[in-house]
Amino acid sequence: xxxxxxxxxxxxxxxxxxxxxxxxxxxxxxxxxxxxxxxxxxxxxxxxxxxxxxxxxxxxxxxxxxxxxxxxxxxxxxxxxxxxxxxxxxxxxxxxxxxxxxxxxxxxxxxxxxxxxxxxxxxxxxxxxxxxxxxxxxxxxxxxxxxxxxxxxxxxxxxxxxxxxxxxxxxxxxxxxxxxxxxxxxxxxxxxxxxxxxxxxxxxxxxxxxxxxxxxxxxxxxxxxxxxxxxxxxxxxxxxxxxxxxxxxxxxxxxxxxxxxxxxxxxxxxxxxxxxxxxxxxxxxxxxxxxxxxxx
Numbered sequence: 001x002x003x004x005x006x007x008x009x010x011x012x013x014x015x016x017x018x019x020x021x022x023x024x025x026x027x028x029x030x031x032x033x034x035x036x037x038x039x040x041x042x043x044x045x046x047x048x049x050x051x052x053x054x055x056x057x058x059x060x061x062x063x064x065x066x067x068x069x070x071x072x073x074x075x076x077x078x079x080x081x082x083x084x085x086x087x088x089x090x091x092x093x094x095x096x097x098x099x100x101x102x103x104x105x106x107x108x109x110x111x112x113x114x115x116x117x118x119x120x121x122x123x124x125x126x127x128x129x130x131x132x133x134x135x136x137x138x139x140x141x142x143x144x145x146x147x148x149x150x151x152x153x154x155x156x157x158x159x160x161x162x163x164x165x166x167x168x169x170x171x172x173x174x175x176x177x178x179x180x181x182x183x184x185x186x187x188x189x190x191x192x193x194x195x196x197x198x199x200x201x202x203x204x205x206x207x208x209x210x211x212x213x214x215x216x217x218x219x220x221x222x223x224x225x226x227x228x229x230x231x232x233x234x235x236x237x238x239x240x241x242x243x244x245x246x247x248x249x250x251x252x253x254x255x256x257x258x259x260x261x262x263x264x265x266x267x268x269x270x271x272x273x274x275x276x277x278x279x280x281x282x283x284x285x286x287x288x289x290x291x292x293x294x295x296x
Contacts, residue, residue, distance in 0.1 A: 215262060
């Protein structure tokens with residue numbers, strides 16, 4: 001019998017990040033991954049040139065661990081995410097044993113890889129740099145959409161892409177974050193609110209960007225992506241995901257420059273869940289206070 005492929009353990013990875021934040025007594029949205037690594041006796045070093053496509057490395061020599069991260073992409077947010085990703089490999093149960101048999105592991109951070117170890121390290125990095133409780137509180141101060149994501153990006157000092165994905169995973173608004181390259185969709189993250197739409201289908205990796213959308217017209221001019229151009233407009237959720245009913249969406253698009261990709265944010269006001277109120281924040285704080293605080 002063929003063994004089932006191993007799936008990424010999202011809850012375990014995010015729990016490991018929460019444990020690190022508690023150990024370090026870090027609160028709020030200002031998280032310094034390099035300082036965390038240093039406090040764990042992990043050496044951190046910038047490396048101008050790494051293996052092509054690699055975001056960073058976790059290295060073990062004897063009992064000493066080190067992190068090297070690529071700087072060929074001059075995004076401080078991406079570099080911080082790459083460091084946090086390597087800390088994830090160090091902290092998540094089973095990663096060091098599985099990945100460091102040769103003393104070095106090359107990483108592909110940024111939600112690009114289908115490898116479950118890489119996915120877990122990405123989940124860890126997102127939860128470490130964008131702590132859920134503080135992230136939700138800041139998110140509730142802004143209207144849904146790209147502007148909210150940009151404000152969260154500034155507050156967390158994270159990349160636009162990583163912030164958008166975290167936003168889609170945590171918002172109660174009906175939203176989707178889509179990454180595309182030219183005519184092809186790379187991946188999509190949907191919020192719980194958006195899943196309330198009747199009969200919609202999941203957007204699969206490798207499917208075509210729908211004709212007639214703002215994104216399709218935007219991607220038809222590669223220059224838009226290269227210079228970080230923006231566009232927006234109203235459309236139909238059904239063009240992207242099908243469905244039994246017609247839902248109107250607002251589509252916001254931004255080119256990601258040298259990444260060569262386009263970020264699309266879809267928001268559907270007609271499906272948005274009730275806004276989180278002060279009582280929701282109080283409930284989250286109560287849950288936090290009752291969560292066991294584990295120590296090593």
